Amino acid sequence: MKKKFVFFCLLSFFALTACSSTNDESQNKEQDESKLTAENDKPRDSTKEEVVTDSEEASVDMDNVTVADAQLSFIYSYDDVEHLMRDSGLSVEGEVVATENYVLMDEEVGFGSPFTKLTFKVNQVxxxxxSLEGKEITILEGGGYITAEQDGMKDKFPDLTEEELKETSFVLYNGHRPSKKGDILVAFLAKGSSETGFKYYSFTGAYQSKFEYNENSKKYVRPSENYDEWVTGVKTRAERSDIEELIQIEEDINAEVTKLVEEAE
Structure with missing residues (x-):
C-alpha cells in the first residue's frame, strides 16, 4: 500500500522573521521577533483538494497537492499600531501585483520552508x-508550496519513489492563506536577513502585521481567528467576556490602521 506523507518544517521561517540590525532599536526588534515560536512542527489538519495559484512561474502538480494547516503560537501579540510601528522598519500601503512559489532551503539541515514571494507595489509609505513610494518591493510571506523532497524526506526515507518525493503540500499558518495577486494591503515590515540572493522584507510577527482592504466595509482588516464561532461555543460568562475583549482589540487595531491610511492620503 502506498504511503502518504504530510510534511514541512518551520525552522527557516523563524530565521526569516528577524531583520538585520545596526543599532539597539533593531536589536530589540529582533528579540521581539524571535519570540514567535511554533506550537509544533506538524500539520494540525490536512485535506486533499485543489489549490489555485496565480503565479505564472508555478511548477506545481495540482493533482498531487495536500493542504496542511500548521499552528503558530505568538508569545508577543501586537494589539496596537504603535507597537507594530516600533518593531517595523517600514510600513506601507499598496497592492500585490504578482506572486511566486518559493522554498527557502537550509543546506545544513537538508530541508526547506515554504514561502510565497510577493511583488508588492507601494502606493503610500x-x-x-x-523613497520607496511608487516602487515595487519583494515580501516573503510564510506559507505556500513545498514538496516531500524539499522537506528532506529523501534522506529520512530513502525508499521513497520519485513520485512520492514530488508529493506537494500547500501550507497555511493558523488557517490563513498567503496573499494573492490583487490584494490591497497595509503591511508592517522588517528587512529580511536570510541568504536568499535577493533583497526582501518579511511581515513583522507573521500575519499579525498584515491588513487587507475590505471593499464592503472600506476598512483594512487583519486576518484573525473566527471569533464568531468561538462565541457560540462558550459555556461561561468569563469565556464570553474574554472573546469579546479579543474581538474589540481586532476592531480597534483595524480602525487605527484605516485611520492611518486616510490621514496619509
Missing amino acids: LSGDS
Whole structure:
C-alpha cells in the first residue's frame, strides 16, 4: 500500500522573521521577533483538494497537492499600531501585483520552508523610507508550496519513489492563506536577513502585521481567528467576556490602521 506523507518544517521561517540590525532599536526588534515560536512542527489538519495559484512561474502538480494547516503560537501579540510601528522598519500601503512559489532551503539541515514571494507595489509609505513610494518591493510571506523532497524526506526515507518525493503540500499558518495577486494591503515590515540572493522584507510577527482592504466595509482588516464561532461555543460568562475583549482589540487595531491610511492620503 502506498504511503502518504504530510510534511514541512518551520525552522527557516523563524530565521526569516528577524531583520538585520545596526543599532539597539533593531536589536530589540529582533528579540521581539524571535519570540514567535511554533506550537509544533506538524500539520494540525490536512485535506486533499485543489489549490489555485496565480503565479505564472508555478511548477506545481495540482493533482498531487495536500493542504496542511500548521499552528503558530505568538508569545508577543501586537494589539496596537504603535507597537507594530516600533518593531517595523517600514510600513506601507499598496497592492500585490504578482506572486511566486518559493522554498527557502537550509543546506545544513537538508530541508526547506515554504514561502510565497510577493511583488508588492507601494502606493503610500506610512513610515520608513519614503523613497520607496511608487516602487515595487519583494515580501516573503510564510506559507505556500513545498514538496516531500524539499522537506528532506529523501534522506529520512530513502525508499521513497520519485513520485512520492514530488508529493506537494500547500501550507497555511493558523488557517490563513498567503496573499494573492490583487490584494490591497497595509503591511508592517522588517528587512529580511536570510541568504536568499535577493533583497526582501518579511511581515513583522507573521500575519499579525498584515491588513487587507475590505471593499464592503472600506476598512483594512487583519486576518484573525473566527471569533464568531468561538462565541457560540462558550459555556461561561468569563469565556464570553474574554472573546469579546479579543474581538474589540481586532476592531480597534483595524480602525487605527484605516485611520492611518486616510490621514496619509
